[in-house]
Amino acid sequence: MNKPRSLYIHIPFCEKICDYCDFTKLQYFRKFAIPYLETLKKELESYDIGELKTIYVGGGTPTALEDDLFEKLLEIIKPYTKGAIEYTFEANPESLSESKIKLLSRYGVNRISLGVQSTDNKVLKAINREHDYEDVKTAIKLLKQYGVDNINVDLILGLPHSSKSLLLKDLDNLTSLGIKHISCYALTIHPHTVLYNQGYKELEDDQMRELYDVVHNYLDKKGFVHYEVSNWAMPGYESHHNKTYWANEEYYGCGLGASGYIGDIRYKNTVNLEKYLLGEYIQEKETLTLKDKYTYEVMLKLRCEGLDLEYIKDTFNKDLSKEKKDEIKEMMEQGYLEYREEKLVATYEGKMILDQLILALL
Ligand code: SF4
Structure with missing residues (x-):
């Protein structure tokens, strides 16, 4: 790994x-x-x-x-x-x-x-x-x-x-x-x-x-x-x-209240200084299913670089270009989404209503 x-x-x-x-x-x-x-x-x-x-x-x-x-x-x-x-x-x-x-x-x-x-x-x-x-x-x-x-x-x-x-x-x-x-x-x-x-x-x-x-x-x-x-x-x-x-990539998070993402786990450290000093670093752990990972993929990547539909198909077994064909077409016509270097990217207008785009694509 x-x-x-x-x-x-x-x-x-x-x-x-x-x-x-x-x-x-x-x-x-x-x-x-x-x-x-x-x-x-x-x-x-x-x-x-x-x-x-x-x-x-x-x-x-x-x-x-x-x-x-x-x-x-x-x-x-x-x-x-x-x-x-x-x-x-x-x-x-x-x-x-x-x-x-x-x-x-x-x-x-x-x-x-x-x-x-x-x-x-x-x-x-x-x-x-x-x-x-x-x-x-x-x-x-x-x-x-x-x-x-x-x-x-x-x-x-x-x-x-x-x-x-x-x-x-x-x-x-x-x-x-x-x-x-x-x-x-x-x-x-x-x-x-x-x-x-x-x-x-x-x-x-x-x-x-x-x-x-x-x-x-x-x-x-x-x-x-x-x-x-x-x-x-x-x-x-x-x-x-x-x-x-x-880019939904993994990272270590250390220190009071820090979050991290390693393997299948997203975690959040304690915000309690006393506990932290006793070495009880982690307060919450979320073990990600494939569905959770897909949700993070859409939520995070639409903020920045956009969605690689081929990668999503291979990794999550989801063919968005077919399953969300109508939604994507409509949002492209309204100027919220566009294709850039083979990725589906939120435009400036799209980024301003990002929650709506995410909901439509999930
Ligand atoms: S109090 Fe909050 S906003 Fe102000 S410097 Fe500290 S962390 Fe930043």
């Missing part, structure tokens, strides 16, 4: 908790971070990890660790980095200091994903982010000085005070800083977050769609490719790691 070629590592610590956040995260305390890293090392060693193609360290905020612990983390990961073509760290602009960038570059990290969310200081303040736009500019300049130009920026659409004109300003700011990959996510208001308690509401679907159109039209003109529902990249700058997920 081939081993997974991708590894996700979760570092759950943050210096400050943002008002909208529903990720697995904890307030950073050194006394928790030290045993966490020791446990993470053991968890990594519990898998028989072979040569990897991609490594992604996310959070939380990996850069929240103090420099000595940050270096310890890089040392723990080092044995797995040989041969990796893409090694990404998530970072927040305010905690990506020059000393951390030096360490990242020394340990071969070649991609950074920056949690920017907005370049407007009023918006950033309203969601309790620690950084301002100056920090974003400084972090990007420093990264480039140290030779890292493969930088993703995350933006959130629909934040308090945001508007179409501020979104255009964000896009102007980021593209003029030479950013080659932008991820845009719709703000979701989760119960128990500060924004929820303040009564802040999500945008209506049609308002959100307008914002996505602003992003798409702007970035399309600048030469970016919309290669996944929420992701735009200049050619050659697509995220190899994230494409692993959307």
